[in-house]
Amino acid sequence: MSNITGRPEPAKIAVISPEKKTLIWKGLKEQGAIHVEVLTPYDIYSLLLDKPYPAGSRLAWYVARNYNHDHLRDRCMVNWHISGEALTVWLTRHWSADELLAKALEIHQSKAKP
Numbered sequence: 001m002s003n004i005t006g007r008p009e010p011a012k013i014a015v016i017s018p019e020k021k022t023l024i025w026k027g028l029k030e031q032g033a034i035h036v037e038v039l040t041p042y043d044i045y046s047l048l049l050d051k052p053y054p055a056g057s058r059l060a061w062y063v064a065r066n067y068n069h070d071h072l073r074d075r076c077m078v079n080w081h082i083s084g085e086a087l088t089v090w091l092t093r094h095w096s097a098d099e100l101l102a103k104a105l106e107i108h109q110s111k112a113k114p
Contacts, residue, residue: 003072003073004068004071008087014102016098024101030055031055044088059100060100
């Protein structure tokens with residue numbers, strides 16, 4: 001986490017319709033009911049062993065990846081991955097599913113603007 005400047009700000013979007021939540025959830029290839037499992041560093045590395053992705057991990061990674069794009073001190077490949085994994089764990093511990101979905105929608109909308 002020391003390689004990341006600051007932390008992501010919550011989305012400015014206050015309320016998202018259930019339909020949009022489902023659209024975002026499925027768009028990120030999340031499965032099952034919308035919820036975010038709290039991750040540990042061990043969970044991140046167990047994904048390398050072909051284990052199923054914990055609920056919300058792709059959503060948290062999407063937010064982390066987009067934040068880290070502009071907020072890493074050292075952007076070498078190893079630091080990019082370790083920082084992304086660390087921020088993904090942090091997000092699952094500090095943000096709710098609704099907060100992550102709102103941020104993902106905000107990111108998506110900002111990328112869609114010309």
